[in-house]
Amino acid sequence: MSEIPGDLKFLSSHEWARLEDDGTVTVGISDHAQDLLGDIVFIELPEVGKEVEAEGDAAIVESVKAASDVYTPISGEIIEVNSALEEQPETVNGSPYDDGWFFKVKPINVDEMSDLLSPEEYSEVCED
Numbered sequence: 686m687s688e689i690p691g692d693l694k695f696l697s698s699h700e701w702a703r704l705e706d707d708g709t710v711t712v713g714i715s716d717h718a719q720d721l722l723g724d725i726v727f728i729e730l731p732e733v734g735k736e737v738e739a740e741g742d743a744a745i746v747e748s749v750k751a752a753s754d755v756y757t758p759i760s761g762e763i764i765e766v767n768s769a770l771e772e773q774p775e776t777v778n779g780s781p782y783d784d785g786w787f788f789k790v791k792p793i794n795v796d797e798m799s800d801l802l803s804p805e806e807y808s809e810v811c812e813d
Contacts, residue, residue, distance in 0.1 A: 694801035702758040722748035730766040761792040
C-alpha cells in the first residue's frame with residue numbers, strides 16, 4: 686500500500702485535494718492512481734479561468750495503459766495549472782503529492798472539503 690499524506694482529502698476516483706494557507710485548493714492524483722496507470726505519457730490540463738464543479742471532469746491523464754479523466758474534488762475556478770507536466774508528465778509517477786500536482790482551484794465553498802474522504806477512508810477504498 687502506498688503512503689497517503691495525512692493533510693489531504695480524496696475522491697473515491699483517486700484525486701487528492703490539499704487546502705492551502707491562502708484558501709486555494711491544490712489538486713492531483715494519488716500515488717495509488719499513478720501506480721495503477723503505470724508510466725504517464727501525457728496530461729491535458731484545464732484552462733486557467735475555467736469554472737469547475739465538484740466531481741466534474743477537469744483534466745485528462747494518459748499512460749501506457751489507459752487514458753483517464755481527472756475530476757475536481759471541489760467547485761470553483763481554476764487559477765493555476767502545473768504547466769511543467771506538459772513537458773514532463775512522468776513527474777506524476779515520481780512525485781504525485783508534491784511536484785506532480787495538476788491544478789489549483791479558488792473554491793466557491795471551501796466547506797465542500799468536508800464531503801471528501803479522509804486519508805483513512807481513502808485507504809479503505811484502495812484496499813477494495
